[in-house]
Amino acid sequence: MIIAAIIVVIIYKMHYWVERKFKIDDAVGAVAVHGYTGFLGVVAVGFVLWGYPSSPDALLGHTESWARVTPWGQFIGAIIMFWVLGFIPGYVLSWILKHFGLLRIPREVEIAGLDHTGFATAMQEDDEIRTALAQETQAMLAE
Amino acid sequence: MSTGNFDNWDGNLMELGPIYPFVGWEGFMVMLCLIFWVGWHIWQIKMENKRLDSEARRLRQSGNLQKAVTDEHSLERM
Numbered sequence: 001m002i003i004a005a006i007i008v009v010i011i012y013k014m015h016y017w018v019e020r021k022f023k024i025d026d027a028v029g030a031v032a033v034h035g036y037t038g039f040l041g042v043v044a045v046g047f048v049l050w051g052y053p054s055s056p057d058a059l060l061g062h063t064e065s066w067a068r069v070t071p072w073g074q075f076i077g078a079i080i081m082f083w084v085l086g087f088i089p090g091y092v093l094s095w096i097l098k099h100f101g102l103l104r105i106p107r108e109v110e111i112a113g114l115d116h117t118g119f120a121t122a123m124q125e126d127d128e129i130r131t132a133l134a135q136e137t138q139a140m141l142a143e
Numbered sequence: 144m145s146t147g148n149f150d151n152w153d154g155n156l157m158e159l160g161p162i163y164p165f166v167g168w169e170g171f172m173v174m175l176c177l178i179f180w181v182g183w184h185i186w187q188i189k190m191e192n193k194r195l196d197s198e199a200r201r202l203r204q205s206g207n208l209q210k211a212v213t214d215e216h217s218l219e220r221m
Binding site for chain 1: 147149150151164176179180209212213
């Protein structure tokens with residue numbers, strides 16, 4: 001619980017830092033929730049389970065010795081997980097989609113918002129709700 | 144350095160004893176978490192009430208409530 005409480009503050013700050021610094025819009029915070037938390041969680045395991053046997057060194061011919069969990073080992077694992085298996089394939093896939101014109105929606109639609117251009121009925125309902133709310137507020141203020 | 148009580152996973156798992164780390168510190172950690180959990184809620188409630196009071200105060204000022212509902216003005220701009 002305490003580890004989670006510390007990590008959540010870090011990922012919250014990192015999410016907004018990346019958004020402002022690199023102008024990357026992670027609207028649902030997926031990278032923060034899965035990426036940063038995943039990375040820090042793997043590193044945290046290195047401290048909490050420091051010295052635990054992880055796997056036998058059978059590949060090296062030492063069947064009686066065991067590899068140990070260490071913070072630096074976990075850190076290297078986290079780097080491989082986040083950058084090598086996550087970021088790089090994601091970047092390459094985005095690059096391919098971009099070159100096929102499939103990565104982004106038209107600029108104007110992006111600015112107006114997909115929901116506003118796509119759901120005219122919902123917009124009308126929004127207006128009705130807003131009018132009803134305004135009437136209710138007026139009545140409340142008049143009391 | 145090791146936070147656990149054993150060196151390998153050989154043998155019967157049932158005979159290994161507790162496999163979680165920091166064996167012997169359970170009571171302390173439960174107390175620590177309890178204090179943290181209660182403290183967190185007190186802090187959270189105080190912070191939320193402070194923010195809501197400040198927003199309500201701003202909305203009570205002339206016409207702000209009406210504007211917030213009709214024009215979708217965010218509180219920050221008022």
